[in-house]
Amino acid sequence: MNPVQGGPCQGIRNSIPALLKLGIENEVVSFDDPMADYLGQDPFTIHALGKSKTPWGYNKKLIPWLLSHFNEYDVVIVHALWLYHSHAAVKAILAHRKSNTTSPKVYIMPHGMLDPYFQKAASRRLKAVRNEIYWKLFENKVINRSDGILFTCKEELLLARTTFPNYRPKQEINVGYGIQPPPAFQPAMQQAFAEKVPSWNGEPPILFLSRIHPKKGVDMLIKAYIKVEEEQENIPQLIIAGPGLEKDFGKEMLVLASESQNILFPGMLSGDAKWGAFYKSEAFILPSHQENFGIAVVEALACKTPVLISDKVNIWREIKAGGGGIVQTDTAEAIYTLFKEWLGLKEEKKQAYGQYAESVYKKYYTIEQAAKQFLEGIN
Template sequence: MKILRVISSMNPKGGGPCQGIRNTIPALQNIGVENEVVCLDAEDSDYLGKDLFKIHTLGAPKGPWAYNKNLIPWLVNNASKYHAIIIHGLWQYNSYAVYKAIKQVLKEQQLQIPYFVMPHGMLDPYFQKAPERRVKALRNWFFWKFIEHKVVNNATGVLFTCQEELLLARQTFTPYKPKNELNVGYGIVEPPQTAPHLINAFKAVCPELKEAPYLLFLSRIHQKKGVDILLEAYYNWITTENISQPIKLVIAGPGLETDYGKSLLDFINKHPVLKSHVFFTGMLSGDSKWGAYHGSEAFILNSHQENFGISIVEALACNKPVLISDKVNIWREIVNESAGFVETDTLEGTIKLLKSWQALSLEDKQIKSKQARQTFEKLYAIKPTALKLKDTLSAYIN
């Protein structure tokens, strides 16, 4: 089986979908599924040559729609080489181009190439309702009306990373009538096991923490992630509960230089008690990132919307229970597997997350840690998720 992935960009700095592709393809190659990628990046992009699979770059796109005149002709000329095509993401030219190219191939070559859409959470109703997204929501409505509903409803199937994403997608746009809704799951590669050099790498980034136990938030510093609510909840918790030695809070991720990030620093300055309890590290990667996971007691992400949350699954893989909101789409799985705690994405809900973790005995925390790892192995390890994707696609490929 040979699959073509179509995505706007494979630049690793974009994270998200392109990282998911990089996670999945090697595991698929090991079970006989060959993958290639076509993307709209410059042909001299500095990331090229670092992956073990073929990436076709067609040149940098133009405008916010990421238009590239080369994509449809390339797809028409090459579609017959593949058993199926997967579109990654919506709202940009790559999804429309696949839809048009597939129609053209059918008409001119009498070939029916199955194609699938993997929206990566882009059909979540949150993005149409969030006040700060009004302009983009209006844009998406027009795009859906004139383009994307044809792309989605004519696809062989829509691929979802979890059941909650599948259910939420039904609430956002009309007409929404996909031929097949397919929950294929999502996986990550096995992280490095804990080791002194990883812990030391993190300590070098955050020396103020010393040996204190801490909760880890690792994601973008963005309003959607609910960091402001997390800080307020943490402040209320340590000041109203009269906890003599509260667990520390480490907030790791890019975005502290933004207006939103600066507002968080202002909050810290207005409440000086937080200066010795909350630590911002900036973006972590490599050894320092894995050291942050392994050194923490638990992971916390009270996000207002999270399609899957790779950082959550990375925490599970490192034996760390997760404290998350019910707006993280894998919350059902976390509850079912007892891999952490789930509450609402409100101030009250976030305080409950902190209290729930604090109330556990050392023995109960150790049990939760084992359940976290078991959840990763059962649901999110890369090998079983790759096999599930292969089996799903095979059912629709002649």
């Protein structure tokens, strides 16, 4: 549940308060160190079983804990795949049902981990082979023996059908996804943002806020920006915010971006600084090669910030239909075109995109709507 990891743990934190309003109580079981400083700050119970061991994420405490506590719950949601915890959860519920007449339903929520991208990407050839083997040995049983698979959007559900053979889940359920409404803009947010990004010139930038990882298309983003900068004067600064600068890819991106003084790397932004970034940016950009949902994309929409995304962000159809941003494919040339198209718009058109962005958020991605859809899906 380390907040730095974003993704599923942030989704859990978004959904639990909304589900509580509907009378649903949630508890979380996780492989965290019980003494971790980020625990104890949430309004819900987290059972931290200690850190996992081995690359498989093995934790000997999980199955005994589940067998001792299954009867306390109506539903168990297993978040993510390809590690020990999903195998253990299904193994435990099958054992539990042999000696108990009642048991909770167990659903798997893969969070995009059944996307065919992970099997086709050139950089993942060895991992793809590993996944094929692991699928045959373990994960197809996890998928097919659980009570159903939960997807965050229709696109994810459809893509999951194309990746592996022997994919026969009992149910495929689009439960949707949403975020808590952003806090209203306060001057303190702009100040916090400015303090985190001292080289910001005060003009609305273009914002990337996500992990600095090859999957996110950061290299294409930097190259496209530098190319446009060579052709045009006074373009907005590009702020690339997120964890990962200390890793090899992050270091490569720093070198790649060194050609431009207007590409800024503040690291991870949170709290007021994050909201200040969303509210003060003229557009949010995410040229991912694969993005299951994109919480940051929806946060931008909710702040009336238009989004510039690839069509590998799985909620692109709703965004394009609602006019909340511009969509291109995930190639270097397409991202260059994306920049050019956005920068060529008149100011009133950019403002219109901002209004439509908020409308897309309200129509599809409020946490209240997501919570209701979630409950309908699993009942």
